[in-house]
Amino acid sequence: MTLFSPMRVLKTLITATAAAGLLAAAGAAHAQQGGVLRVSAIPDEAPTELQRKFKPLGEYLAKATGLKVEFTPVTDYAASVEGLVNRKLDMVWFGGFTFVQANVRSKGQVTPLVQRAEDEKFQSVFITTKPDIVKLADLKGKTLSFGSESSTSGHLMPRSFLLGAKVNPDTDLKRVSFSGAHDATVAAVAGGKVDAGALNISVWEKLVEAKRVDPQAVRVFYTTPGYYDYNWTVHSSMDPALKKKITDAFLALDASTPEGKAILDLQRATKFIPTRTSNYSAIEAAARDAGLLK
Template sequence: MTAARSVRLLALGAALAGAALTAQAQAVLRVTAIPDESPTELARKFEPLGKYLEAKLGMKVEWTPVTDYAAAVETLVNKKVDLAWFGGFTFVQANVRSGGKVIPLVQRAEDEKFRSVFITDAASGITKLDDLKGKTLSFGSASSTSGHLMPRSYLLAAKINPDADLKRVSFSGAHDATIAAVASGKVDAGALNISVWEKFVADKKVDPAVVKVFYTTPGYYDYNWSVHADMPAALREKIAAAFLALESAPGGKEILALQRASRFIPTKADNYNGIKGAAEQAGLLK
């Protein structure tokens, strides 16, 4: 065997080994989500979806919880996970942070016109946004679209500066924690995701006669499932197709109900230009 042929064989062997390692690594789809609810609730909601994706994709699906919104952004930007559930603002952050390499695949039909609600104790005397002046208010996470960015933008549009006109602004970290803060009297009012509020009311975890909604925002684009652009196109297409097929899949209605979705639809980065503009105007996009 000549030296040149030996080198070629070694190179071929290394390439095959590398391909095998890549295939082995991609045999697991690592999934995460912004922690906008408690860890146990997120894991409960994801379990049947994860099993469905395993069956559809023919690969193991692994849930990877993160501690905060920033960690969800960084894990996908740095390709430590393959698929992430983002709010509109966290998607924009990831897209900007990655130089456009984080792309949205699908969103719930509800996310085309998502809304936030402002809530208060029914006995507080707060009936409109202007009544918040001099009061205490809890947002969710600082990086939350529906729990901070968009509620803040609508306050600013109403000529209310949360940092100057309110007595105190705090951040609960999650939508369910915001409800708890208002219900316990820790704050006068809170802003959160409408679907979490409606789920709490439906499950009788909050009494709307005691804690009430006093303002609902106009609609805006919000949540989506995103991937890194370096993911093979064939896998991206399979993931998107799996979500789009949920509506008619066996057990799909139950999975969709857990995701608070009627169905999933395709989405694109341009849908979130309004979120990006709101974040820039509020000085929240770095």
């Protein structure tokens, strides 16, 4: 006859609970590996352009990870932050400021994996059609369009450089508006809706190259110093093995191969490099100084 032993029952329960936990974890990992990688990006350009840019990259990542890669557009910058923080998205192309917002919002539960080499010293440009605007101080009393309120290169850093030039956008300008996207800012300036605009230099150069804007009619009158900007970020709970696969895939992109060149050209990158949270400390400080991050 086996005597009842409370200690034996407790040990059995602990063992069973641990085994159940391991099985659940294994099941989750299996589901992730055999499921879908949900990817998105801040909507800093038209949705059709974001889809076009991502398509070959998505196909490349699908081969590298063995997962089905789905690009899910979001309506605004805040939705990209909330999507990753709440784990409705697995990976997001963030600007520096949206990364900081996601990091603060999640209490450090997001991980930046890679950035373009160009994002180590990214820049913004100020554009205008007005001949009397040749420096930042000339914007006093004028109208100006930023991009999205949460844009690093279309709002936060341009605002920071304006303040550094003793121009307060909220008190010294006639009117400040937000276009929502970099290409929309260019359209607003070209169409005479505002006297000037601030946007990401990469989108500006792409629009000029595509002859979608005449740089003689709409000209750059100020280019900012460099700062850290965009990155690909995942939720920190992602399986470490999957994080490594994604990181390695980005780092392996090589412009000397047809596939690599096509992807890098669309991403306007020479190559991707590893990044880390500390790279964005200056952006966090700028956001707090500007009162854009509590």
